Amino acid sequence: xxxxxARLLQVLCCVLVVAGLSGSAMLQAGQPDASPPGQEASVxxxxxGPALSDSTGGTGAEQPAAPGGPDASAAQPPAAxxxxxxxxxxxxxxxxxxxxxxxxxxxxxxxxxxxxGPLGPPGAWKLVLDEEFDTLNTSLWTPYWFxxxxxxxxxxxxxxxxxNVKVENGNxxxxxxxxESGALLSTNPKDGVPGHVGFQYTTGYVEARIYFxxxxxxxxxxxxxxxxxxxxxxxxxxxxxxxxLAGTMTTVxxxxxxxxxxxxxxxxxGGYHTYGVHRKAxxxxxxxxxxxxxxxxxxxxxxxxxxxxxxxxxPDKLVLGKTGAIKVDxxxxxx
Numbered sequence: 001x002x003x004x005x006a007r008l009l010q011v012l013c014c015v016l017v018v019a020g021l022s023g024s025a026m027l028q029a030g031q032p033d034a035s036p037p038g039q040e041a042s043v044x045x046x047x048x049g050p051a052l053s054d055s056t057g058g059t060g061a062e063q064p065a066a067p068g069g070p071d072a073s074a075a076q077p078p079a080a081x082x083x084x085x086x087x088x089x090x091x092x093x094x095x096x097x098x099x100x101x102x103x104x105x106x107x108x109x110x111x112x113x114x115x116x117g118p119l120g121p122p123g124a125w126k127l128v129l130d131e132e133f134d135t136l137n138t139s140l141w142t143p144y145w146f147x148x149x150x151x152x153x154x155x156x157x158x159x160x161x162x163x164n165v166k167v168e169n170g171n172x173x174x175x176x177x178x179x180e181s182g183a184l185l186s187t188n189p190k191d192g193v194p195g196h197v198g199f200q201y202t203t204g205y206v207e208a209r210i211y212f213x214x215x216x217x218x219x220x221x222x223x224x225x226x227x228x229x230x231x232x233x234x235x236x237x238x239x240x241x242x243x244x245l246a247g248t249m250t251t252v253x254x255x256x257x258x259x260x261x262x263x264x265x266x267x268x269x270g271g272y273h274t275y276g277v278h279r280k281a282x283x284x285x286x287x288x289x290x291x292x293x294x295x296x297x298x299x300x301x302x303x304x305x306x307x308x309x310x311x312x313x314x315p316d317k318l319v320l321g322k323t324g325a326i327k328v329d330x331x332x333x334x335x
Contacts, residue, residue, distance in 0.1 A: 120287030156312020207276030214269030219247020237300030
């Protein structure tokens with residue numbers, strides 16, 4: 001074959017080969033994408049959606065990696081693992097000062113939760129006690145101090161008699177029937193009363209809505225109190241959240257080495273108010289009507305405390321019967 005003809009054939013073959021390769025590429029470009037769904041997020045520059053938030057409102061530690069980083073698509077959780085709208089609320093059940101499991105005391109009754117939190121400290125709380133006083137729950141409360149109406153078992157100068165504790169119109173009503181007989185409610189789980197489970201807490205927030213009897217000009221009647229204490233006073237401390245003394249509202253703390261107190265100006269008689277304490281590690285914050293009123297260091301080791309409500313005698317402000325009674329709308333505890 002002449003050399004010119006052979007060279008021409010070589011050129012034609014090269015042209016055909018190039019054309020064939022180009023056509024194959026065009027056919028591949030026209031085919032649909034066979035990659036599985038969900039791969040789009042691995043493309044650099046794709047928006048992965050809003051970041052998940054932790055309970056503090058910041059960016060949580062388990063956030064997906066930013067696209068474009070190492071194996072960005074693998075960091076994206078599958079759709080089934082995305083948190084639901086209810087999960088943030090679950091993550092906020094424990095306050096900042098410790099998980100619920102550390103704050104609860106063995107044997108503590110846990111009551112159905114209510115929506116919302118206390119009027120006092122903000123944050124995410126879990127309701128662990130909700131006493132509305134529709135009835136007198138004697139598995140929670142004992143209506144006397146160890147022995148019913150016994151002269152050898154007194155508080156605030158009087159015997160504590162179950163006959164002076166009533167539940168009326170959704171309130172626990174505690175009164176003095178005479179100058180020697182008052183009333184008390186206690187959640188002490190170690191009072192020896194059969195069937196009494198009681199309630200204790202270490203850290204958390206307890207609050208009560210209480211009507212203290214009296215007048216703005218004359219002060220609060222008798223010697224009532226809303227307080228918590230431990231099993232070995234003074235080492236385990238006593239928190240008098242709201243205790244009228246000589247007709248004037250006070251909040252007082254007692255322990256082996258300190259007794260801080262605050263006297264309140266203004267009228268706390270003749271109306272309902274909320275009184276609570278946020279018990280933290282080494283510090284108590286006292287709230288009246290949702291406002292932080294007093295904060296002080298403690299030295300009780302956050303020993304378990306039970307709850308008490310009682311009314312005793314103040315000879316200068318003595319008012320018997322329902323006129324001198326305290327009325328407790330509810331008692332609640334959060335952790």
